[in-house]
């Protein structure tokens with residue numbers, strides 16, 4: 252086992268380019284088995300997967316019926332494109348997603364992942380406005396620090412300076428408004444005036460509303476730490492979009508498929524999207540797939556004419572991935588996972604709130620199985636950690652210490668310094684207690700370091 256592990260480590264260091272990570276790191280966890288909420292590394296150590304891989308393994312690891320569906324589909328038809336033709340898994344999945352989604356979203360464009368879904372949504376919005384006689388509407392508004400992916404379109408929409416800068420200049424026309432961040436909002440503690448939502452309108456008006464095609468936002472913004480907008484936010488954003496004739500894109504690459512306690516985030520928060528992007532949880536990660544759910548409004552000018560949407564991907568709507576997604580949805584429906592999340596979310600929150608006595612635990616926020624703990628120098632004054640403390644304590648200590656304690660999660664300082672937790676939707680009180688106990692050890696030791 253150890254030799255195997257060492258050899259794999261050597262091969263990885265020589266040949267494997269790790270995503271979003273320095274290439275000169277000398278430690279790496281190599282995971283080779285998963286079951287339910289747990290994964291094992293090649294040395295036999297067990298970890299609680301507190302991030303569902305990457306917000307992805309919603310149904311949990313090691314589901315034989317999903318694996319079986321992949322094998323059977325590969326045997327029947329391993330590949331066929333949906334460029335003008337179709338195959339049963341893509342048709343059945345599109346119909347099933349339309350049934351689960353809000354009533355106005357009835358068509359699906361399949362991609363292989365989330366970035367492509369976001370690019371597709373922006374292109375659809377631009378193409379739609381060309382067809383309805385408003386070709387000047389090309390721009391898109393997202394929120395500061397939001398993550399929407401890494402392909403050029405999605406990266407341009409992404410609002411995280413550090414990951415944009417190495418690739419600039421990016422696609423023109425992507426603008427950024429304030430994020431919804433109640434913990435440090437000057438108004439939220441007294442009287443929320445939805446200033447964060449109004450900032451979207453400020454950006455639209457400053458740029459010229461007639462040039463804006465879409466606003467894109469996550470129901471709960473990941474970067475910054477599970478940012479749940481204040482009451483009334485989505486109604487206000489929807490109204491801003493309607494007042495200015497702009498499309499609203501709900502980027503649900505993380506929030507769909509039960510993560511926030513409903514099939515789609517827009518349902519939990521009660522707003523209507525014109526386009527809705529998804530990926531990750533649609534297959535629980537057993538095969539790559541993403542897509543865009545398209546409203547009747549956006550589909551109409553394409554359906555009323557012989558106009559082609561000149562966009563396609565060889566592997567978009569891959570039959571094996573669609574068969575996997577159907578099997579995954581069977582599991583999620585049978586075990587009622589979105590409802591399970593909703594029924595357990597207050598227990599999950601309570602387990603994390605038990606950590607509030609640790610002096611560096613500032614805010615605990617989130618919804619469903621999507622929570623973050625913001626670390627501060629001082630809970631009472633909400634004084635921020637310094638850049639050095641983020642680097643040394645959050646990234647350099649808390650992350651690795653939690654791994655040592657058997658908890659995989661994310662120590663993230665791309666915006667506010669947070670520990671992000673998003674376990675598989677099959678997690679329950681036993682896993683909440685396990686997460687809280689590892690966090691208590693790591694955060695108490697981190698607090699001592701900050702002093």
Ligand SMILES: Cc1ncc(COP(=O)(O)O)c(C=O)c1O
Pocket residue numbers: 364365366367369398399400401469473502503504505530531541
């Ligand atoms: C909200 C959101 N949009 C888009 C993406 C990009 O998805 P992918 O990594 O599948 O390209 C992500 C990835 O985490 C995401 O969280």
